Amino acid sequence: xxxxxxxxxxxxxxxxxxxxxxxxxxxxxxxxxxxxxxxxxxxxxxxxxxxxxxxxxxxxxxxxxxxxxxxxxxxxxxxxxxxxxxxxxxxxxxxxxxxxxxxxxxxxxxxxxxxxxxxxxxxxxxxxxxxxxxxxxxxxxxxxxxxxxxxxxxxxxxxxxxxxxxxxxxxxxxxxxxxxxxxxxxxxxxxxxxxxxxxxxxxxxxxxxxxxxxxxxxxxxxxxxxxxxxxxxxxxxxxxxxxxxxxxxxxxxxxxxxxxxxxxxxxxx
Amino acid sequence: xxxxxxxxxxxxxxxxxxxxxxxxxxxxxxxxxxxxxxxxxxxxxxxxxxxxxxxxxxxxxxxxxxxxxxxxxxxxxxxxxxxxxxxxxxxxxxxxxxxxxxxxxxxxxxxxxxxxxxxxxxxxxxxxxxxxxxxxxxxxxxxxxxxxxxxxxxxxxxxxxxxxxxxxxxxxxxxxxxxxxxxxxxxxxxxxxxxxxxxxxxxxxxxxxxxxxxxxxxxxxxxxxxxxxxxxxxxxxxxxxxxxxxxxxxxxxxxxxxxxxxxxxxxxxxxxxxxxxxxxxxxxxxxxxxxxxxxxxxxxxxxxxxxxxxxxxxxxxxxxxxxxxxxxxxxxxxxxxxxxxxxxxxxxxxxxxxxxxxxxxxxxxxxxxxxxxxxxxxxxxxxxxxxxxxxxxxxxxxxxxxxxxxxxxxxxxxxxxxxxxxxxxxxxxxxxxxxxxxxxx
Numbered sequence: 001x002x003x004x005x006x007x008x009x010x011x012x013x014x015x016x017x018x019x020x021x022x023x024x025x026x027x028x029x030x031x032x033x034x035x036x037x038x039x040x041x042x043x044x045x046x047x048x049x050x051x052x053x054x055x056x057x058x059x060x061x062x063x064x065x066x067x068x069x070x071x072x073x074x075x076x077x078x079x080x081x082x083x084x085x086x087x088x089x090x091x092x093x094x095x096x097x098x099x100x101x102x103x104x105x106x107x108x109x110x111x112x113x114x115x116x117x118x119x120x121x122x123x124x125x126x127x128x129x130x131x132x133x134x135x136x137x138x139x140x141x142x143x144x145x146x147x148x149x150x151x152x153x154x155x156x157x158x159x160x161x162x163x164x165x166x167x168x169x170x171x172x173x174x175x176x177x178x179x180x181x182x183x184x185x186x187x188x189x190x191x192x193x194x195x196x197x198x199x200x201x202x203x204x205x206x207x208x209x210x211x212x213x214x215x216x217x218x219x220x221x222x223x224x225x226x227x228x229x230x231x232x233x234x235x236x237x238x239x240x241x242x243x244x245x246x247x248x249x250x251x252x253x254x255x256x257x258x259x260x261x262x263x264x265x266x267x268x269x
Numbered sequence: 270x271x272x273x274x275x276x277x278x279x280x281x282x283x284x285x286x287x288x289x290x291x292x293x294x295x296x297x298x299x300x301x302x303x304x305x306x307x308x309x310x311x312x313x314x315x316x317x318x319x320x321x322x323x324x325x326x327x328x329x330x331x332x333x334x335x336x337x338x339x340x341x342x343x344x345x346x347x348x349x350x351x352x353x354x355x356x357x358x359x360x361x362x363x364x365x366x367x368x369x370x371x372x373x374x375x376x377x378x379x380x381x382x383x384x385x386x387x388x389x390x391x392x393x394x395x396x397x398x399x400x401x402x403x404x405x406x407x408x409x410x411x412x413x414x415x416x417x418x419x420x421x422x423x424x425x426x427x428x429x430x431x432x433x434x435x436x437x438x439x440x441x442x443x444x445x446x447x448x449x450x451x452x453x454x455x456x457x458x459x460x461x462x463x464x465x466x467x468x469x470x471x472x473x474x475x476x477x478x479x480x481x482x483x484x485x486x487x488x489x490x491x492x493x494x495x496x497x498x499x500x501x502x503x504x505x506x507x508x509x510x511x512x513x514x515x516x517x518x519x520x521x522x523x524x525x526x527x528x529x530x531x532x533x534x535x536x537x538x539x540x541x542x543x544x545x546x547x548x549x550x551x552x553x554x555x556x557x558x559x560x561x562x563x564x565x566x567x568x569x570x571x572x573x574x575x576x577x578x579x580x581x582x583x584x585x586x587x588x589x590x591x592x593x594x595x596x597x598x599x600x601x602x603x604x605x606x607x608x609x610x611x612x613x614x615x616x617x618x619x620x621x622x623x624x625x626x627x628x629x630x631x632x633x634x635x636x637x638x639x640x641x642x643x644x645x646x647x648x649x650x651x652x653x654x655x656x657x658x659x660x661x662x663x664x665x666x667x668x669x670x671x672x673x674x675x676x677x678x679x680x681x682x683x684x685x686x687x688x689x690x691x692x693x694x695x696x697x698x699x700x701x702x703x704x705x706x707x708x709x710x
Contacts, residue, residue, distance in 0.1 A: 054644060062646075062674040086675035087301045087327075087709025105558065107513060114428050116401040120515055120556045120563050122602045129606075132645030183605075240644050262508070262515070263392065263440050263448055266401075267385060 028193070030153030030169040036196040038145045043225050043251035045071040050081070050246055054133055057239025062132070064089060067269060070143075071255045075100035078260040079141070082269050089113075093265040094131070096123070098141050102149060106141070111265035118262045127183025134212060134233040134242040138182060144198055144216070144228055146171065146189070150178050159190060161199050166190040184211050195219070195226045210236045223251040294330050294338075300710075302326035307705035311468075313698045318468055320348040323429075325380070336386040346375045351468045352420045360491055361416075361528075362458040365435055366397070381433050394438040399431050400452060402506065402519055404554045404565040405596040407635055407654060408614045411519050411552050411569050414452065414504060416526035418461035422469040422696060424665075424683050434458055446511065452504035452521075455497035459545060460526040473695040475626045478532055478577050478586050480539040491528045491543035500524070514557045519569070521550040529575040532586035548573040561603030565612075568595040570619075580624030590620035608639040632657040646671050654693070661687020661694035675709035 052064040068081040076099050083092040091113040098106050106123040126138035138147070151171035159168050169189045173179040185208060190200040197219060205211040218230035231244040258264055303325050309318040328340040350373045359367040368378040383396030403411035407423070415431045423430075434456040441449045463470045471477050480486045494500035502523035509516050528543035552569030574592040598612040614633040618625075634657060639650040648669045655662035667681030682702045687694035 056643065056646065060673070062671065064674070085301070087303050088671075088675060088677055088707060090301060090709075105513070105560075107510075107558070114426055115406070116399055116428055116431075117404075120558055120565070122558045122561050122563050122600075124558075124560045125602060125605070127605075128602075129644065132641075134644070238643070257445070258390070258392075258442065261446075261448070261510075263450075267392065267394070 027155040027157070028167060030155040030167075030171070031148070033155065033167055033169055033191045033193070033196075034146050034148060034151075034153055034171070034189070036193075037191060037198055038148060040145070040196045041225050042070075042072075042143065043223065045069070045255040046249060046251050047253060047255060048246050048249040050244055052133060053243040053245070055241040055243075069255045069259045071257075071260065080259055080264065081140075084269070091268045092131075093268065095260060095262070095265055096141060097260075108137075109262060109265060111262075116266070118265050124181070126181050133244075134235045134240055135214075135231075135244070136183060139214070139233075146198070150174060150182065151187070156188075161190055164192050164194075164199060166192050166199050179206055197226055197228070205237070212236060222249045225251055294332050298328055298330040300326060300328055303707055303709050305705065305707040307703055309701045309703035311699055311701050313700055317349055318351055318699070318701050322346050332384065336384055338384050339381060340379070341381040343378045343380045344375070345377075348374065350374050352463070354464065354466045357464055360493060361461055362432070363435075363456050363493075363495070363497075366432065366456055366458040390442050392440040394436075397433045397435050397456075398438065399428070399433045400436065400438060400504075401427075401431075402517075402521075402554075404556050404567045405598060405612060405614070406610065406637065407652065408596055408612065408633065410567045410594045410596055410614075411521075411550070411554065413523070413526065413550065414454070414502075414521060416458055416460045419463055419469060419471075420461060420467065422699075424469075424663075432458055432461065443507075443509075447507065447509035450504075450506040450508070452502070452506075454502040454504070454523075457494045457497065457500050457524070459493065459524065459528070462527065468699055469696060471695065473626075473690050473692060474577070474579070475690070475692060476577065478530055478539075478541065479579070481581075483537070484534075485538045486541065487538055488541040489543070492545070494524060494545055514555055517554045519550070519552045519554070523548065523550065525571075525573075525575070529587055530577065546573060546575055561601055563600040563602070565598040565600070566596065569593070574618075576618075576622060576625040576627060578622070578624040579626055583624065588622035588625050590618040590622050590625075593617045593619055606641045606645075608637070610637040611635065628658050656687070656691060656693065659688060659691035659694065661685070661691030663693045663696075677707045678705065680704045 047067070047069050050066045050068055052066065054062045063086070064083055065085045066081050066083050068079065070077060070079040076097065078097050080093060080095045083089045091111070093111040095109045096106060108121045108123045109118050110121050111118045127136050129135065130137050130140050151173055154170045155167055156170050157168045159166055167190070169191055171187045171189055173182060173185055179185045184203040185206050186204040188202040189198055191197070192199045197216065199216050201214045203211040212233055212235045214231065214233040216228050217232050219226055220229055221227065227246070227249050229246050234241050304322070306322045308320045310316065311318045324344045326342050329337065331337050355373055356370055368376045370376050379397065381397050381399065383394050383398045386393050400414040401412055402414055403409065405412070415434055418425070418430045418432055421430070434454050436456065437453040439451045441451070443449055502521065504519070504521040504523070507518045524545045524547050529546050531542045531544055533540045533542065549572040550569055552567065554567045556563065556565045571592045574590055576588050576590065578586055578588045594614070594616040596612055596614045598610060601609040612635040616631045618629045634655050636653040637650065639648065641648045650667050652665040653662065664684045665681065667679060669677055669679040671677055680703070682700070684700045685693050685696045689695060689697055
């Protein structure tokens, strides 16, 4: 009797393992999912308004209005953000040259109107938070894409988010140095396979604790390109919260090259 | 006269704009600005130094599809009138750049007024504006295009203390990553130096000639150049981005913004005749980022600099020399939310001079530490400037709190130390603690 029980239990365990393996085998490879996200069309250039709302854990809000321009030059891209309001940050501007060649450091400049100077800034601290928001410089630069070489990937399941089926991909940083640079050790990424867009990301700090959650709340097609319109990031450690709302997104109007130089930062919009 | 000129410029622009695009530019005017109040007390004197309110509105509009107009006004009121006591003269400024002084406590100024436009690929900014050259913070080598108000020595933000000038400013692109900037500055306005009874009046013998005991001192009015053509300044800057380096070459033919205090000695009287002298300034800058570090450097050579001499036999009390200066700065941002910056500044007199009240080689170091907290709602900083020659300096801690998107409050201190004849030590009795508030609209 005892032997029969053991046999039945063994069969049951094997069955569960087999079903699990078959399920895992059906899931697409995590890296290829991320590669598809990275291949998503962003347009050769874009102009858009960005409203930033920053909310502290007591509910106090701070807001900024900006205009940004981005343009690809082959595989390299240049992005510039101009602050319009409020008055105390008006005319602040941030320019970045993002190079495809990983061996070349990105170049970044910040124009501080109080100094009337363009300051060259280090691009090494990708995990630092961007001008008081809960988005890092890396988040701003990648615009929903993922630096493929920074992580190893594993698809761990499927999940429905706000009625949208997604694949859940675990992305673990390749080494401690990368983790330190990015400010997190691991991310869980929920990818919408229909439009190859990250719907949600949960980041873990260097000690493995939840750090922040980024949710893509509104996605619409503009000029035939799937475009994130509302991004909401919640920092679980500080209770601080940032909402980015994009508007007047324009992929058609050409963006002049002269937007992306230091003279442009000084002159403003 | 001065407001008439401004009015005339406004009318010209108005007519040009109206002709180009009837009435619509008025509808497009955007108004923003700040209201700032700062109260400073000097513990050594047990008294308030200033209680100042500055209203600074800014107007922007598009005149045409290819031209925009910016106007910035400043209205300033100080309850204590210690920084510029009484009704100061505006002789160091051209009539087109003078302030409107309303009693002893209030002044109004057209700070900036310019049109931005493009002619082909050439960018033009025409009108009253600030031009900032150089890479150094707090120390000036190439940032001498605009004169400066020293009513608060160097404690005021340079953006506030720099005196905007009527300027033709053109930038011509050269290739993909280079530009040539050309400047013509017909505005013969120079430094605002504090009156002898001002809080930050210069007393150090490095800057002020000392009269022999028993002599009467007569200071004549400064002989300010006035011809907008022959006395104008011109400048050029070539800037490029090459292999990760930001590089510039600069040239400025200008009047030194501080008058040279020539002296004549008569029977029982020393007469000071302030005159402005021209110089050529040649220099350049280089900066780049290396990992967590950013290197900034700036070098300049001025062909004609003038220094007070203590040599009693010197005919005019002034020695002339070339002056080479440079700054090397290193910024470190490898600690989250923290910015550290050190600078080394050296000034070298290149000619033999006798009895001058400064050293042939002068060295200054600065250290800046900034740290933000709670998503940059709080910002703490300390700036330390120290003269290695005189052992004097100033320490400037400050704490800023962003109460709301458009409201900042701060508290800080400016603490001078060192010998009383040093550039910084002369203000030992003007240490101050201040609180401030700024509202943006």
